[in-house]
Amino acid sequence: xxxxxxxxxxxxxxxxxxxxxxxxxxxxxxxxxxxxxxxxxxxxxxxxxxxxxxxxxxxxxxxxxxxxxxxxxxxxxxxxxxxxxxxxxxxxxxxxxxxxxxxxxxxxxxxxxxxxxxxxxxxxxxxxxxxxxxxxxxxxxxxxxxxxxxxxx
Amino acid sequence: xxxxxxxxxxxxxxxxxxxxxxxxxxxxxxxxxxxxxxxxxxxxxxxxxxxxxxxxxxxxxxxxxxxxxxxxxxxxxxxxxxxxxxxxxxxxxxxxxxxxxxxxxxxxxxxxxxxxxxxxxxxxxxxxxxxxxxxxxxxxxxxxxxxxxxxxxxxxxxxxxxxxxxxxxxxxxxxxxxxxxxxxxxxxxxxxxxxxxxxxxxxxxxxxxxxxxxxxxxxxxxxxxxxxxxxxxxxxxxxxxxxxxxxxxxxxxxxxxxxxxxxxxxxxxxxxxxxxxxxxxxxxxxxxxxxxxxxxxxxxxxxxxxxxxxxxxxxxxxxxxxxxxxxxxxxxxxxxxxxxxxxxxxxxxxxxxxxxxxxxxxxxxxxxxxxxxxxxxxxxxxxxxxxxxxxxxxxxxxxxxxxxxxxxxxxxxxxxxxxxxxxxxxxxxxxxxxxxxxxxxxxxxxxxxxxxxxxxxxxxxxxxxxxxxxxxxxxxxxxxxxxxxxxxxxxxxxxxxxxxxxxxxxxxxxxxxxxxxxxxxxxxxxxxxxxxxxxxxxxxxxxxxxxxxxxxxxxxxxxxxxxxxxxxxxxxxxxxxxxxx
Numbered sequence: 090x091x092x093x094x095x096x097x098x099x100x101x102x103x104x105x106x107x108x109x110x111x112x113x114x115x116x117x118x119x120x121x122x123x124x125x126x127x128x129x130x131x132x133x134x135x136x137x138x139x140x141x142x143x144x145x146x147x148x149x150x151x152x153x154x155x156x157x158x159x160x161x162x163x164x165x166x167x168x169x170x171x172x173x174x175x176x177x178x179x180x181x182x183x184x185x186x187x188x189x190x191x192x193x194x195x196x197x198x199x200x201x202x203x204x205x206x207x208x209x210x211x212x213x214x215x216x217x218x219x220x221x222x223x224x225x226x227x228x229x230x231x232x233x234x235x236x237x238x239x240x241x242x
Numbered sequence: 243x244x245x246x247x248x249x250x251x252x253x254x255x256x257x258x259x260x261x262x263x264x265x266x267x268x269x270x271x272x273x274x275x276x277x278x279x280x281x282x283x284x285x286x287x288x289x290x291x292x293x294x295x296x297x298x299x300x301x302x303x304x305x306x307x308x309x310x311x312x313x314x315x316x317x318x319x320x321x322x323x324x325x326x327x328x329x330x331x332x333x334x335x336x337x338x339x340x341x342x343x344x345x346x347x348x349x350x351x352x353x354x355x356x357x358x359x360x361x362x363x364x365x366x367x368x369x370x371x372x373x374x375x376x377x378x379x380x381x382x383x384x385x386x387x388x389x390x391x392x393x394x395x396x397x398x399x400x401x402x403x404x405x406x407x408x409x410x411x412x413x414x415x416x417x418x419x420x421x422x423x424x425x426x427x428x429x430x431x432x433x434x435x436x437x438x439x440x441x442x443x444x445x446x447x448x449x450x451x452x453x454x455x456x457x458x459x460x461x462x463x464x465x466x467x468x469x470x471x472x473x474x475x476x477x478x479x480x481x482x483x484x485x486x487x488x489x490x491x492x493x494x495x496x497x498x499x500x501x502x503x504x505x506x507x508x509x510x511x512x513x514x515x516x517x518x519x520x521x522x523x524x525x526x527x528x529x530x531x532x533x534x535x536x537x538x539x540x541x542x543x544x545x546x547x548x549x550x551x552x553x554x555x556x557x558x559x560x561x562x563x564x565x566x567x568x569x570x571x572x573x574x575x576x577x578x579x580x581x582x583x584x585x586x587x588x589x590x591x592x593x594x595x596x597x598x599x600x601x602x603x604x605x606x607x608x609x610x611x612x613x614x615x616x617x618x619x620x621x622x623x624x625x626x627x628x629x630x631x632x633x634x635x636x637x638x639x640x641x642x643x644x645x646x647x648x649x650x651x652x653x654x655x656x657x658x659x660x661x662x663x664x665x666x667x668x669x670x671x672x673x674x675x676x677x678x679x680x681x682x683x684x685x686x687x688x689x690x691x692x693x694x695x696x697x698x699x700x701x702x703x704x705x706x707x708x709x710x711x712x713x714x715x716x717x718x719x720x721x722x723x724x725x726x727x728x729x730x731x732x733x734x735x736x737x738x739x740x741x742x743x744x745x746x747x748x749x750x751x752x753x754x755x756x757x758x759x760x761x762x763x764x765x766x767x768x769x770x771x772x773x774x775x776x777x778x779x780x781x782x783x784x785x786x787x788x789x790x791x792x793x794x795x796x797x798x799x800x801x802x803x804x805x806x807x808x809x810x811x812x813x814x815x816x817x818x819x820x821x822x823x
Contacts, residue, residue: 092441092480099437153438154479154521189519190483191438 132206136233140241156188166236168219350385371556380592393525393589400580414454432491442484490518492536539565542574
């Protein structure tokens with residue numbers, strides 16, 4: 090078994106055996122440990138509360154030397170996630186220059202959860218959402234809740 | 243033929259004493275050019291001003307970065323700026339902008355280091371002179387892909403390769419134990435959880451075990467396996483990252499020793515996170531020192547870093563990093579030496595007097611007798627040094643004074659660049675016909691039948707330069723191959739007045755139709771022994787083909803030399819490479 094698969098298998102066992110609260114994980118295809126389906130609950134107190142967000146975690150073949158890629162399959166109105174079918178997410182820990190092989194998938198998942206609770210508008214990919222988040226928080230929260238009801242139920 | 247001498251090894255911090263038997267033929271005594279800077283024990287850092295601890299985190303260094311680097315070097319001078327050559331700037335830029343290849347194998351094939359000379363033939367004169375001299379000292383080199391891991395990969399590959407060259411299974415097995423015991427360092431000092439690194443360590447130890455199982459039964463298969471593993475990205479990168487973790491952990495465990503050299507504003511921990519641990523981030527000088535300290539010094543391997551830059555001089559600067567006691571005396575003199583060629587932000591591997599490597603058959607060229615005698619002198623002396631690594635001072639004296647052994651003598655540089663190459667085929671021929679390598683005519687004979695001819699022929703552009711001196715060699719001398727009574731292992735005459743031809747006196751003159759015998763046994767040719775010959779300056783190349791060729795090394799002696807055929811726009815496109823390290 091390739092060493093990347095060994096490492097992924099270990100991490101998968103860890104996440105399955107001790108899943109973080111509000112996060113459920115299963116493999117897209119049981120024969121392939123590189124693609125994970127993730128269902129993440131919207132954090133309490135955030136405009137995403139009550140929503141269930143589907144994410145796809147893709148682990149490259151040269152993992153852990155290259156970072157995983159994570160994207161929202163469920164549309165979400167969030168400064169750090171593109172509001173389109175790609176749902177690309179910008180998160181510091183996954184940037185290639187910042188990624189370290191000593192980072193765990195578990196920490197990627199909890200970091201994603203934290204990002205839902207606390208957007209980082211200065212590092213935004215969805216700039217209109219970031220503008221509203223910074224300048225008109227009530228409007229942003231209202232829109233985010235509406236999209237959560239619309240897409241993430 | 244020669245008995246390997248057991249060399250006492252230093253004991254490392256982990257109590258693993260490695261009793262390497264170092265066959266002298268494999269490990270030439272550390273011949274240190276006078277420009278070497280040897281550290282005085284403890285953690286080694288480059289104190290020479292050209293070895294600044296500046297590290298460049300920019301994966302795409304541009305010329306301005308290089309200029310910036312050079313401006314930090316007190317010894318850097320743009321001495322050619324005042325000679326009025328309009329395209330000197332372009333030449334300088336070409337030299338400055340050396341960018342290692344970005345595509346191709348992670349670890350390239352070992353090849354003649356004359357390729358480096360050719361690469362720089364159109365560069366500015368400092369590079370031309372330095373690279374022209376390079377092949378005399380370092381016969382071969384192995385290019386490493388510039389993917390940001392070159393320094394790590396070069397040192398890592400050399401570690402395994404040097405272990406292989408011991409030819410000792412027990413050494414490799416001891417390394418499995420040491421690598422496993424270093425997990426303790428990763429956990430305790432480095433603070434890494436074991437699940438992060440255990441797979442990586444397994445890749446390293448698997449390779450050590452596989453090499454151990456092959457090294458004594460099939461050394462060539464072991465070498466091939468090593469190259470294959472290091473060119474399999476997943477395996478190669480895993481081993482490289484293991485080395486990063488080792489260096490980072492070593493630093494964490496010895497932070498007071500190194501922290502003065504670390505420029506990262508975030509200190510030791512920031513340096514570990516920002517420089518050592520990110521994937522594909524090139525190694526800096528502190529990182530290289532850390533890696534040598536944790537990986538190589540404990541088992542008595544020394545590293546000579548050959549610094550190819552635009553500092554003044556006609557030969558490269560070298561720095562030897564090795565384990566030394568409190569008085570600065572190497573703890574493992576004559577031990578294995580690894581040579582790394584450093585160009586700003588890139589490392590490749592160099593070799594001295596390596597075992598024969600396969601060479602492409604090329605058309606045979608005619609060699610001049612005088613050159614051949616010199617080569618014999620050199621290779622024989624070198625052989626003597628190799629087989630007696632512990633008392634090389636005497637031999638070294640002989641080396642430096644032998645007319646045929648250049649070291650750094652302009653004589654040899656200006657005439658041919660292949661003397662060190664020649665030792666390998668000679669080593670091979672010793673077994674069958676020891677005397678052949680001592681006869682001044684034997685290379686001519688062997689050139690028809692042994693790999694030496696192909697080695698020589700790889701310099702097909704150069705031997706022709708000596709055509710004004712040459713007489714055709716007689717192709718074979720079957721008689722002397724019977725004369726195997728002269729001991730192979732003879733020490734060279736330490737005094738320069740003993741010509742190599744002395745050792746041919748037992749051969750009947752009738753078998754020496756070459757000019758070597760024309761003046762009697764002791765003075766075979768004026769090209770060999772006339773005192774003034776060494777000072778006559780470069781050979782004049784009379785044919786127009788070579789007079790103007792950039793292979794004509796006589797150009798290098800002319801400070802105003804500029805290849806007249808070169809034009810930055812019309813000629814070959816400049817190499818466009820984007821990334822180094």
